[in-house]
Amino acid sequence: MADKIFRVNMTDLSTSIEDVPADWAGHGGRGLTSTIVAAEVPPTSHPLGPNNKLIFAPGLLSGTAAANSGRISAGAKSPLTGTIKESNSGGTSAQKLAKMGCKALIIEGQPQDDSWYSLSLTPDGVTISKEEELIGKGNFAVVESVEKRFSDKIGILSIGQGGEMLMSAANISVKDPDSHVRSLGRGGLGAVMGSKKIKFIALDAGDAKVEISDMDAFKAANKTFTKALVDHPVSQALGTYGTNVLVNIINEAGGLPTKNFTAGQFEGHEQISGETMHDLIVERGGKPKHGCHKGCVIQCSQIYNDLKGNYKTSGIEYESIWAMGADCTVDNLDQIAEMDHILDDIGIDTIETAVAFGVAMEGGVLDFGDSNEMIRIMKEEIAKGTALGRVIGNGAGSVGRTYGVTRVPVVKNQAIPAYDPRAIKGIGITYATSTQGADHTMGYTIATEILGVGGSADPLSKEGMVELSRGLQIATAAIDSTGMCLFIAFAALDDETCLPALVDMLNARFGINLTADDVTNLGMSILKTEHAFNIAAGFTNLDDRLPEFFETEPVPPHNAVWDFSGEEIDTFWNF
């Protein structure tokens, strides 16, 4: 059975199943969501209005046995940035969508009344139902209740109170194999889902399976690919310490943004580090190693238990720990885990929200380091939608404007994550030029600048950084289309068998003859499609800039400033 496009119109509550247009056929994941948004969403439309569309797409290899292929992409025009947006996540939903033959789910229109709805997808199509019981509930209650209604085998995409209240930091939760959640985190896509009045989407693939054109070739390529991943030492460290292994090394390099980006090193780094977290997890009977989807061989996720040995949170990332930790000067991992859990339940992005807290601390709303007050504000203000809660839930830029703070670390209104661009300059080019606002995952130059993976580059020098970011942004756009976790990139950069095996799997899955050059060209064309949407939405090269304070405030210990000229940054788009 050929893959189909599932379409839902929330204005007239109709659904349809359509053939895949020829020029969408070679796309998956990010390439497909961005292609559909560019084709069908007017660039000047309001992100929360009826003309925006919310697209979900599994990657090209999702639903197959390919290792680490369980990423789902969501796309729309972002209410946070006003740009095109693709956010991706692990969890079980990509595999469910791919197995039911859904190449993309397009949700358009907007209900005319105040009713809430849910969607249920099977291989036969989409059912729209009115929803009352779960409105106002957090994601964990939604997952528990929806599993009881359907089965614990299904995939679930849901929003919490943040998405219902259309907050710009709202994310979309994706159920993981243990009925906890991962997040389509950045850019406020939960608010777009809320604007369509959809509380959750249940995905039941039944016994359906993905068809493979050449199974023998596919198995052989997957074996080579899996070996490259498993053998790479970064994969092994990720399985032991999680992504939080980065706290200490980024701190050592002087690039760990601290106290709302006023320093590059945090005194409490050891207390919130991956090494400390690993020991706490083991001591309390949690799991240091855990996969966010079936088929992951890296297993960077973990189960973090509280002092009594009860489950507290899972999949807690370096960027979340940095944001709630160093950026807000909180040095207590249990408080950070508690906040991670609360933000997952409310359904708002941990990076955006915690950076917003850092700006609020600078604005005098609460004291730096006051994690008890952060927790109170999350539960009593954000989850309940008070005025303060909405100011913070709309992100770092919103807090800066409201309280007159000038040190607001955002690009295109999206919070800058866990690497200071003054001390690690290549990542600053990624923040500035990314089609989606500040986002480290768009072109992870840290690998080369700090970690020595895929070569090396001096993080305090400008030399070669535009080219480094460009190459990685092109490769990332392609990887984000395959359904592969971005962490395959460490092996791909160092092991020459890895990428050819990935291309071989694509060819065996679809019976095609792609080359490595085709994959690079795919990445380029995705970036250009996204960039063209942004230009049509009113963005110019002057939006590809970092906030002024990075140029005027040296960050210790290196006392470095951001010193790229606008002309230098603009050469990024010369391809």
Place this chain on the structure above:
Amino acid sequence: MQVQVKLFAFFREGRFIKEDKELPTDTTAGQVIDDLNIDREEVGVLMLNSRHCKFDTVLQEGDIYAIFPVIGGG
């Protein structure tokens, strides 16, 4: 001369987190690694006073020297 040596991730197992070491002058970054019985193949990143360095970098009095295995994240 005195140099502060810091270890990270699994390099800490059976060793230490941070130690002030008395070293002969002209000691190189690589010699410290060999003395700690760390396999150079397992080393990912070396930093001297928060800047990347190499095995043949010569250490100086008062340096802070950090040794990391191959790690990654993001």
